[in-house]
Amino acid sequence: AQSVTQLGSHVSVSEGALVLLRCNYSSSVPPYLFWYVQYPNQGLQLLLKYTTGATLVKGINGFEAEFKKSETSFHLTKPSAHMSDAAEYFCAVSPRGQKVTFGIGTKLQVIP
Amino acid sequence: DAGVIQSPRHEVTEMGQEVTLRCKPISGHDYLFWYRQTMMRGLELLIYFNNNVPIDDSGMPEDRFSAKMPNASFSTLKIQPSEPRDSAVYFCASSLGGGGVAGELFFGEGSRLTVL
Numbered sequence: 091a092q093s094v095t096q097l098g099s100h101v102s103v104s105e106g107a108l109v110l111l112r113c114n115y116s117s118s119v120p121p122y123l124f125w126y127v128q129y130p131n132q133g134l135q136l137l138l139k140y141t142t143g144a145t146l147v148k149g150i151n152g153f154e155a156e157f158k159k160s161e162t163s164f165h166l167t168k169p170s171a172h173m174s175d176a177a178e179y180f181c182a183v184s185p186r187g188q189k190v191t192f193g194i195g196t197k198l199q200v201i202p
Numbered sequence: 203d204a205g206v207i208q209s210p211r212h213e214v215t216e217m218g219q220e221v222t223l224r225c226k227p228i229s230g231h232d233y234l235f236w237y238r239q240t241m242m243r244g245l246e247l248l249i250y251f252n253n254n255v256p257i258d259d260s261g262m263p264e265d266r267f268s269a270k271m272p273n274a275s276f277s278t279l280k281i282q283p284s285e286p287r288d289s290a291v292y293f294c295a296s297s298l299g300g301g302g303v304a305g306e307l308f309f310g311e312g313s314r315l316t317v318l
Contacts, residue, residue, distance in 0.1 A: 108284065126307075133206070133293055133309030134245075189258065190307065194244040 092117040092183045094193035102199040109153075109168040111196050113181030116162060123164040124182040124190070125155055134180060140164065151175070162180045204228070206310035208294050213317045223313045224301040225294030226275055235307065236269055236279050237293040245293075251277065265286070284317045291315070 097112040097192040138149025145157040181193040207226040231291040235250040249259040254271045271277040
């Protein structure tokens with residue numbers, strides 16, 4: 091069985107500061123890994139995904155994440171936070187060919 | 203292009219009533235998923251379909267919940283009878299296969315259900 095742990099249900103950063111949202115996973119087989127973002131009153135949309143190949147993955151809106159197998163981590167980063175980044179972020183794992191499991195989510199607050 | 207369309211966006215009902223949530227997936231997608239989102243449990247997969255056939259309904263909480271997909275462009279999630287603990291946001295998502303269920307999921311805007 092697979093699982094996802096997101097450290098910190100709420101994260102606050104100042105505008106312009108580094109954004110770091112943490113995600114650790116467990117999977118019995120090499121996983122596919124995802125980050126989704128949810129804006130208020132909307133559905134989730136894909137930010138980025140790792141399937142195979144390069145372990146540093148770039149996504150939309152300046153976000154990126156690095157797959158670290160030795161640490162079983164897939165942390166999401168952005169060098170400089172914008173007010174528009176305020177949303178809830180979900181890490182998700184899918185052992186190849188199996189269903190997607192989502193983390194509990196991290197709400198990002200950006201302080202002016 | 204139209205995304206995943208869900209209706210109703212908001213539903214308020216009384217305990218014991220039947221609730222039907224509807225979903226139109228993106229044309230051409232062969233997987234459809236129903237998720238439930240609550241503060242306490244996060245995002246839970248209830249059931250998913252592949253080519254209109256239910257594949258895994260292990261997440262359906264109990265017999266009061268049922269889901270159907272009569273054709274490739276329509277699915278329903280029904281709760282009968284509804285209870286206050288069913289209050290949540292229900293999301294429908296669809297995806298294009300080619301690798302099983304690991305593809306990108308496209309979510310609708312959700313149906314917010316309140317059971318009084």
